[in-house]
Amino acid sequence: DALPISLTGNLADAEDAVHEAYARAWPRWAALTAGGDPTGWVRVVAQRIAVGTWRRARNRLLAHHRQGRTADSVAEMSPDHVALVAALRKLTAPQRQAVVLFHLCDMSGADVAAELGVSESTLRTRLTRARKELLHHLVEADAEFETRVERAS
Known part of the structure; x- marks a missing residue:
């Protein structure tokens, strides 16, 4: 799903968000599938996790910037x-x-x-x-x- 990638700017973080969303869905999978397709629920949870990841990364980047450092990931x-x-x-x-x-x-x-x-x-x-x-x-x-x-x- 491209949404987590666009929110994090990083494929690894996006994959982590999607994996975490599925991990959160697993214990309640029967209830999620009983109500229909669980894709929407998983997408929303992955999106929220990705936003949290993006915010934490942004805050780290701002902290590095304040200290005069640059982010290595941008160079990649x-x-x-x-x-x-x-x-x-x-x-x-x-x-x-x-x-x-x-x-x-x-x-x-x-x-x-x-x-x-x-x-x-x-x-x-x-x-x-x-x-x-x-x-x-x-x-x-x-x-x-x-x-x-x-x-x-």
């Missing part, structure tokens, strides 16, 4: 990946969820709207605004990158 990512994750993080949580579920998880508009508990019209509005914000943030990041390259030359 491609510039495009870093820019996309940074742009996604600048979106509001509802916008980020809509973009990730619709574009990265390839869910239909109706499924995303149902997952988020909003109307399809609201979802379309969120996606439109989120795309505009993403474009703005990615163009801004590209301009900053070009400026750094020019200064380094």
Whole structure:
């Protein structure tokens, strides 16, 4: 599921969130499956775990930054990946969820709207605004990158 990855910015943390969600689901699996498909429950729990992981990572990064250190994990990512994750993080949580579920998880508009508990019209509005914000943030990041390259030359 791409949602935890987009929230954590790290595949290993996202996998941990999904594994933890399934571990939490296992003791109550019979009750979850009796009510229908447990996918939604597992997705919400994984999302909450991923958000917690992201917040802890952000707080660690801010603490390192305050102490003059940089995060080693950022160096491992491609510039495009870093820019996309940074742009996604600048979106509001509802916008980020809509973009990730619709574009990265390839869910239909109706499924995303149902997952988020909003109307399809609201979802379309969120996606439109989120795309505009993403474009703005990615163009801004590209301009900053070009400026750094020019200064380094």
